[in-house]
Each structure stands twice: as structure tokens, then as C-alpha cells.
Amino acid sequence: MATAIKVVTAIGAILAVVGxxxxxxxxxxxxxxxxxxxxxxxxxxxxxxxxxxxxxxISGGVATAIVTAMQAITF
Known part of the structure; x- marks a missing residue:
């Protein structure tokens, strides 16, 4: 899960830089x-x-929302 969170955070940061x-x-x-x-x-x-x-x-906000939702998932 930590890897997926890092990937989503990186994608959000890249899109923010592009914007x-x-x-x-x-x-x-x-x-x-x-x-x-x-x-x-x-x-x-x-x-x-x-x-x-x-x-x-928007990309920063969406990435943050995705990470928050991913951290709320429990098994």
C-alpha cells in the first residue's frame, strides 16, 4: 500500500509541475x-x-484525496 501511495503522490506532483x-x-x-x-x-x-x-x-487536491481514501482502507 505504501508503494501505491508514493506513486499517486508522485503523479499528483508531476501533474502540478506540468500545470x-x-x-x-x-x-x-x-x-x-x-x-x-x-x-x-x-x-x-x-x-x-x-x-x-x-x-x-486540482491535481494536487485530487492526489491528496486519493491518498486519504487509500489510507482509510483497512484489511
Missing amino acids: LSWLLSGAFDYFAGRKNGNPQMMDQGMTSMIAGGAMAT
């Missing part, structure tokens, strides 16, 4: 679009920031 990097990439796109006066690039950057932040937050 945060997506957020950072979106910020770069947003500011590049703002600098160049490109509203389409700004929209894409804003969407990436929102989706990346949501992915980072």
Missing part, C-alpha cells in the same frame, strides 16, 4: 501578445494561465 509550467508559458505568451499588440496571442496566453493554474491546483 505550473503551462501557467508560466501562458504568461510569456500573454505578455508577448501585449507587447506586440496581438489580442489573439493575449487570449491564448490568458487561457493557458487559467488552465495551467487550475490543473496545478
Whole structure:
């Protein structure tokens, strides 16, 4: 059971890192679009920031909920 908990925790952490990097990439796109006066690039950057932040937050919460549920299982 300990191994499964470590795997779920690692997957949650990896997804959180991916979400945060997506957020950072979106910020770069947003500011590049703002600098160049490109509203389409700004929209894409804003969407990436929102989706990346949501992915980072949700993946951490879901991984924590799964680990909590796994620890509640008794044999």
C-alpha cells in the first residue's frame, strides 16, 4: 500500500509541475501578445494561465484525496 501511495503522490506532483509550467508559458505568451499588440496571442496566453493554474491546483487536491481514501482502507 505504501508503494501505491508514493506513486499517486508522485503523479499528483508531476501533474502540478506540468500545470505550473503551462501557467508560466501562458504568461510569456500573454505578455508577448501585449507587447506586440496581438489580442489573439493575449487570449491564448490568458487561457493557458487559467488552465495551467487550475490543473496545478486540482491535481494536487485530487492526489491528496486519493491518498486519504487509500489510507482509510483497512484489511
